[in-house]
Amino acid sequence: MADDLLEASAVELTRMIRAREVSSRELVEAHLRRIDQVTPVINAVVTLDPEGAMVAARRADEVTAAGGELGVLHGVPMTHKDTHRTRGMRTTQGSTVFRDQVPHQDDLVVQRLRAAGVVTTGKNNVPEFAAGSHTFNDVFGTTTNPYAPDRSAGGSSGGLGAALAARIQPLGDGSDMGGSLRIPASFCNVVGFRPSYGVIPAPSPLDAWQWLGRIGPMARTVQDIALFMTAVAGPVDELPLAAPLTGDSFAGLLPEPAGGDDGGLAGVRIGYSPDFGLGIPVERPVREVLEAQLGVFEDLGAVVEEATIDLREADRVFDATRAMHFAAHLGDVVRAHPQEVKPEVVWNVERGWELTAGDWIAVTAARTRLQRRVREFFGRYDLFLSPTAQVVPFDATLRYPAEVAGVPSRTYLDWMRSACVISATGLPALSVPAGFTPEGLPAGWQLVADHYDDVRLLRWAGAYERATGFAGRPPALSSSHRP
Secondary structure: OHHHHHHOOHHHHHHHHHOOOOOHHHHHHHHHHHHHHHHHHHOOEEEEOHHHHHHHHHHHHHHHHOOOOOOOOOOOEEEEEOOOOEOOEOOOOOOHHHOOOOOOOOOHHHHHHHHOOOEEEEEEOOOHHHOOOOOEEOOOEEOEEOOEEEEEOOOOOHHHHHHHHOOOOOEEEEEEOOOOOHHHHHHHOOEEEEOOOOOOOOOOOOOOOOOOOEEEEEEOOHHHHHHHHHHHOOOOOOOOOOOOOOHHHHHHHOOOOHHHOOOOOOOOEEEEOOOOOOOOOOOHHHHHHHHHHHHHHHHOOOEEEEOOOOOOOHHHHHHHHHHHHHHHHHHHHHHHOOOOOOHHHHHHHHHHHHOOHHHHHHHHHHHHHHHHHHHHHHOOOOEEEEEOOOOOOOEOOOOOOOEEOOEEOOOOOHHHHHHHHHHHHOOOEEEEEEEEOOOOOEEEEEEEOOOOOHHHHHHHHHHHHHHHOHHHOOOOOOOOOOO
16 A cells, blocks of 8 residues: 555546545655665765654644545645745755755745645755755755666656655645756656746745746656645735636646547657757767657647757846846845855856946847747747756766766856746746656656647646656665665
């Protein structure tokens, strides 16, 4: 029974709780046992409160027994990303500067998850300040990949990606500025969703207009992504503009259509590019996995052509916007603790400090041109299809790949360009499992839709998922493995 619970989706678990086929206590016990089994191998969960979790699970069961109103995630255990504040629970951001920080309130995403009935059990690992797509830090060490425990799980939501793949939990909260939901999803054979701006609000006390970073979910199935969105999407007063999508917008994706088929991708126009029209290097094993699956989209009824969004302005927009964000949000930390913060963060902060008014005038114009080209692309196509990650999961002892397909990495961001250039567009993007290399390493497709076309994006991704079933392949992971 415990193994079955670990394999179950969140949609299945919430149905079982409502039918009183399983209790929240049973789910939490199975969740905690799995953490204990795999933590020595993958190091995904770094802070844990088992006593508090069991108290919350008992309360959830009491509400169920009393016939009370149940939230959409009632009784489901979940660890949260360690950059998301959790009331009364250590939130380190992966930094020695905040090693002992215990917030007095939850971040909005955690508030909404708790309100939906989630049982908070702990925190999952992140790179320091969520900088970079490989999860390691000086507080907790490195998170590794359940499919190959000597390889990276990706990042910055790498602890969550590893926890999902290892069957610790079915879904969870992450964030994404330069691929932090999508790249670990690709590395760990799960789904990672970066929604449109404001769909899951991420209020910042320093910048109410902050648009590059997004809060979003990861899960083992697209349907669980939709379930998460029903719980968490919706406006908040702190943002100046409300997104046109709410939790109810995603409810139509639940449950799956009868027979598992809602028309597939019939008539969907897809533009596919393996290099984003920029010559972005992608390792041969990744390209081979994706090219072997390209025909699936056509079999589902889509029209696939080699075409790309014109992304020539994307690097400039991403690099400057990210640098300014780092300078604004982490500048004081770097000034106060320059020797305690990892060099990649210091470099990004200093890059922000160097930007001039002239730079920002040029970047604003570049972003405007980029959005014009986005509109032009989606006037012809419904979906943009590309590799999620440029590499397969790499040696976990590295800070980042020194090169990709023979092209040297100048900075810690270069190997992430496949995700970064899409972030610069502001579009909703999702990584879905695309298969495995002969070594058994996962790779993922990156699907990108027009602004606020999030629901159709998930529907199309779900059709591909049902046709392939790659996410159902678990890792051969046991407590006997060692990275």
